[in-house]
Amino acid sequence: MTEIPAPALRMRRRPALYTGLMQGLFPVLVVLMAIIGVWYLGAFFLNSTWAQDQAARAGQPLGFMDLVSATMTQDRPVLPAPHQVAAGLWDGIFGQKITSKRSLVWHGWITLAPTLLGFAIGSLAGILLAVGIVHSRVMDMSVMPWAIASQTVPIVALAPMVIVVLSSMGITGLIPKALISAWLSFFPVLVGMVKGLRAPDRMQLDLMHSWNAGEAQVFWRLRLPSAMPYLFASLKVAVAAALVGTIVGELPGGASAGLGARLLSGSYYGQTIQIWSALFMAATLAAGLVLLIGVIERITLRRMGLAR
C-alpha cells in the first residue's frame, strides 16, 4: 500500500525526493505512531489503578470515558501520557524565562557546557595519543591493550568519586563534570583514530615511500585524510558518551542544576512528568549533537574530496 507505481510517478514528474520520502520517512512515521499508541494504552492501564482508587474513595463509580480522562490528566501519573510530556517540555522550554530555575533550556545549558568542554578535551587527547601510538611501537604495545581493556570497564562508576574528591579540593561546577565527559569520550576516539590512521594499506604507504615522502608528509597527506571517516564515526559515539558522563556526574553530590539533577529530584518527589521532560530534553540534546557532528563530517569530507 505504500508502493506507488513508478510509471505514474514518472509521468507526473515527481522528483526522486518524493519516492525517497515515501520509502524512508513513511515507515518511520508509522512505527512512531504505533509507539505513541502503545504509550497511550500503557498510560491508560498503568494509571487506571490510582484513578479507580480515588473514585472508590470518593464513592463515585467511574464510567469508561471518565476513567480515560482521569488517567490522562493526573499530576503524578505512573506513566505520563505523551501529551502531558509534550506539555511539560513545551512549558520547560518556552514557558519559562531562560534564566529561571524551572527552565529546561537553563538546565540543558548547565549540562551541555561541561559536555562540550569534556568532549573537546577528551577527543583532542584521544587524537594526540592515537598519533603517538601509530608512530611509536613501544607506546602501541604498552598503551593499546589497556585502552582496549578499558572499554570493558564501567567507567561511569568513577563519576561520584571524581565529583566528591574534586569538590573536597574546592573544585566544583563545570570542571569535574567535564573531566568525566572527557574520560568517557577519550577511549572511543583513541581506538577509532588508531584504526583510521592504520587504514592505509601497504601499497599506498609504498607509493608514498616511492615518492620519497617523509614521515610528516605521509601523516598529513595519507594517514590523516584516510583516518577522517573513522574519526567522525567515533566522534559520534564519543559525544553521546560525553553527555551520559555529564548526566551521571550530576547525580551525586546534591547538584541542583542540570538535567541529571532534574532526573534525581524528580525521582525523589515522584514528579514523573518532570523526569520524562528532562529525559526528552537530554535525548534532544544527544540527537542534536550527533546530527551536528554528522553535518560537520559531511562538510569536512566534501572539502577534503573524500565524499562518497
Added chain:
Amino acid sequence: MTAALSILAVWLGAMGLNRRIARNEGPLYAIIVAAIFGITLLVLWEMVVRLYHVAPVILPAPSAIGKSLAANLPLLWGDFVQTILKGAVVGWVIGALAAILTAIAIDRSPFLQRGLLPIGNFVAALPIVGIAPIMVMWFGFDWHSKAAVVVIMVFFPILVNTVAGLKATDSLQRDLMATWSAGYWPSLLKMRLPAAMPFIFNGLKITTTLALIGAIVAEFFGSPTRGMGFRISTAVGQLNLPLVWAEIAVAALAGTLFYGIVALIERRVTFWHPSQRQ
C-alpha cells in the same frame, strides 16, 4: 626533588626496558610489554602517594586499596552478586533474547525494518540511563528495576546488529538453499542465523559494558542496602575512598570477565569466521 627524580627514574627505566622488549616479535612479548606498563603505572601511583603524602581521602595508594579489597571480600561479593549477577546479567540475557527475537520477527517485513531501524539507530545514541529513575519507580528498589534498565539499554544495539547480520548472506548462498528446497525455517536456522552470528556477537560484546553501566547507575536512584552503585555512593559520602576504589576494581574485573566470557563463546560459535582464524 629526590622524590621527583626517583619517580622519573622508575618511569624512564621501565620505558627503556619496554623499548628493549618491544623490538621482539611474538604474542608473549606483547603481553610482557603491556604488563610492565600497567605495573609501572601502579608503582608510580604508589610512589606519588607515599612520597608526596597525598591524603587518602583524595587518592588512596594501590596498597591501601588492596588491603581494603582483602578486608571487605564478603561485602564486595554480596555487592557483586546483587549488581552484576542479578541486575546486569539477568537484564542482559532478557534484553538480548528479546532483541534477537524481534529482529527475526521484523526480518520478514521490509516495511517494519525501514521504520524500526532508523529509530533503533537513533535510540542507540540517546542517554538511555536516564530511564533509570522511572524503572526504579515502577519495579521497586531491588534488582528487578536494574534489570529493567539494562534490558532497555542493551535492546537496540543488539537489534540493529542482528538485523544487519540476518542480511549477511549473499544471493548465491540463498539460491543454494533454495535448490535444496529448504523452507523459511530450515534456511533461517541452518544458514542465516549462523551467518548472522558474528554480527550478533558484536552487539552482545558492545552491550556487556552498557549492562554494567545501567545496573550501577540505576542504583544511584535507589537500591536496597547492598549493590555496587549503592556502595560507591555511600562510601564516597563517608570518604572511605579505599573501599570505593576496591569496588571500582571489582567493577573493572567484572566488566573484563563478562566481556571475556562472551568473546570466548563467540570464538566457539563463529570459529569459521576469518577474524577468528589463527
